[in-house]
Amino acid sequence: MAAGKREILEMLRELAQLTLLEEENPQSFRVRAYESAEHAINAQTAELSALSLKELQQIEGIGKSTAEKIRELIETDRVQRLDELRAKHPQSVVALLRIQGLGPKMLGRLRAELGVQSLADLRRVLAEQRLRGLKGFGEKSEEKLRLAVAKLEEQGVLDRSPIADALPLAERILEELRAVPGVSHAQYAGSLRRFSETIGDIDIIVTASAAEPVMQALIRSSVVDRVLAQGEGKTSIVTRGEVQVDLRVVADHQLGAALLYFTGSKGHNIKLRQRALARGLTLNEYALSELDSGKVVASETEAAIYAALGLPFIPPVLREDGGEIEAAEAGRLPLPLPALLGDFHVHTELSGDARSSLREVVQSARARGYRALAITEHAEGTRAGVGRAQLLEQAAQIRSLQAELGTELRLLHGVELNIGPEGELDYDPEFRAQFDFCLASVHSHFELERAAQTQRIVRAMEDPSVRMIGHLAARHIGSGPGIELDLEAVLAAAERTGTALEINGSLERLDLSVDMLRVARQRRVALILTSDAHHEAELGRIQFAALNAQRAGVAPEQVVNAWPAPRMLDWLAAKRA
Ligand code: DGT
Ligand code: CA
Ligand code: CA
Ligand code: ZN
DSSP, X not given: OOOOXXXXXXXXXXXXXXXXXXXXXXXXXXXXXXXXXXXXXXXXXXXXXXOOHHHHHHSTTOOHHHHHHHHHHHHHSOOHHHXXXXXXXXXXXXXXGGSTTOOHHHHHHHHHHHOOOSXXXXXXXHHTTOGGGSTTOOHHHHHHHHHHHHHHHHTXXXXXXXXXXXXXXXXXXXXXXXXXXXXXXXXXXXXXXXXOSEESOEEEEEEESOSHXXXXXXXXXXXXXXXXXEETTEEEEEETTSOEEEEEEEOGGGHHHHHHHHHOOHHHHHHHHHHHHHTTEEEOSSOEEETTTOOEEEOSOHHHHHHHTTOXXXXXXXXXXXXXXXXXXXXXXOOOOOOOOEEEEEOOTTSTTXXXXXXXXXXXXXXXXXXXXXXXXXXXXXXXXXXXXXXHHHHHHHHHHHHHHTTSSEEEEEEXXXXXXXXXXXXXHHHHHTOSEEEEEOOSOTTSOHHHHHHHHHHHHHSTTXXXXXXXXXXXXXXXXXXXXXXXXXXXXXXXXXXXXXXXXOTTTOBSOHHHHHHHTTSSOOEEEEOOBSSGGGGGGHHHHHHHXXXXXXXXXXXXXXXXXXXXXXXXXXOOO
């Protein structure tokens, strides 16, 4: 099968990453070229395999050498340059780029001078204190790196995949498996379906008329590095990115039981089995059956199995240690959020790192049925930030768009301010006061200590322009552990100042985290779900924020964009307390 858009995008992404390692220079011209080609290809709607070398080069953002590689991929299904780079930079090295403060340059030196080729090697040279002996390194930089590794270890993410990597990978494999003749259903289970932040391995359940072709399709997938195990109706592989995938193929009538079993969690399963036994039933991955006769009571859907156990359907995101079963029995399961009516953290192409036009973003918001939308570019303090003149121009554009739209969708001209180390904000108070909606977020100085971090956030909340704090912990799941905070003090300040806290739906962030939300839901603090979209198609990420809120048991009453439109619009229009 000829390479399509997805394969081309993957190739460009991998080329950018490996070239970064090769050249050891974050400013590399070639890395930039691959990244801009990725954006250019992403925006294409034409059938790419039909484009000639010349036509590819005519696309803005694609140069000759990149166009050649795209044709090479289309024609031969591989790219020589990529194979060379893969041979020189194994996945175990690429994975080290996740460590905060370990850039391509430093990594290059660790490899050349200390032979570091994997996380295990890095741990060893840190333990042996060998970094401090290198020219230009000292005890301090060694200590910093040790801390970064320890923090990731503490989060338990070093040998797990961040959900931002695992989810798209799983979706892609599902798409390939759904195309296999005879497949009636394909879905992921396990920790991914429970929406865990990090994923040990990906579990996939498929129903099909025959198992063999499905297992063959997985083994032949271009994501596969090696096959780990094969058995009757099950196959495990490891991807080139070192992620394990467990596939099980079952019959249609077993789908519910298989999904229930392999979604887990283990604690949830154990409690369910005990409950079954107490009713003279037995539950396994094939069915819920009568203990004595073996007669099947339910197996086709999860809902039927729960019902036979005297329970309502328990959403996967709530299946944890078993406490949710008692809650379900008592009718105390958290309610799902109603339809969301607005998004208050969205970038357009004016921000240096975003790609859709204002009109495209607005169109997408209308299609989602939103009643309010805040456009919030990065403020001038970040690299991708926007200056005053451009923001004023945008304000005028938004006003005229609003006139076209009428009252169907309320547009807010907003901005995402940066919180400086002392809580200082971009522009000046008068300029900030002109915006309809300001959020403020931490994008730098992650290393400050807890008291200073708490202080800077509280200061930002005290500014009269700030309505919401963006991604409070400022973490990147799997790479940046985020800032230390006195959460209670921050929540108290949020209550006192009436500042809302964001639940950021970007899979890299999911911030506030579930753990923080469980504390925040005890307080009178307003929460706002956002997509932090950098492309119109990313507005849908707000659903990930909703899953996080649901996991934490956040009540709809606490969520501004889950309120009825008039109440939400009133809150937006209100002057700060
Ligand atoms: P992970 O992969 O570490 O992120 O977490 P899970 O929950 O996906 O765990 P995994 O892949 O080992 O197993 C998937 C599900 O299968 C798990 O959530 C529950 C079920 N399961 C696996 N092994 C056992 C077991 O020994 N006992 C029970 N009751 N359930 C199991
Ligand atoms: Ca798993
Ligand atoms: Ca598994
Ligand atoms: Zn943002």
